[in-house]
Amino acid sequence: MQHIDDATRTELEAAAFRRLLKHLDEHKEVQNIDLMNLAGFCRNCFSKWLAAAADERGVELSYDAAREYVYGMPYEEWKVKYQTPASADKLEALAARHSHGEEKSS
Incomplete structure (x- = not known):
């Protein structure tokens, strides 16, 4: 992408970001x-x-306004409608990821 001017590159990056949010939605x-x-x-990292x-x-x-943009609705509403309880396996995997020195991306 070195041959693309900065304004066009920014437009492409923004379009890709919007497409990623659409995909997550x-x-x-x-x-x-x-x-x-x-x-x-x-999604919370994107918001941050x-x-x-x-x-x-x-x-x-604000973080809350950014989160509403990323989630497409207020975060609390998204949690009620779509968030499911994390399994013990998923929680253990997350803890292991963080205990091995990997920093949270947000």
Whole structure:
């Protein structure tokens, strides 16, 4: 992508980010703990990254507002509708991931 100007690159990155959010929205069965265990990040991480990017640019965007954008609804509503209890295996895998020195991505 070195041959692409900065403005176009930013547009492409933004489009890819929006497509990723759409994909996650279409796959609500994929829980945050699944994402954390497999990739080390989740929807909440995206929300934190978005809020941090806004802050770095002097744009007001709260974590809750960023999270509502990422989830497509208020987080509490998403949890009630779509979040399922994490199994003991998933919780153990997450704990093992963090105990091996891997930092949380958010």
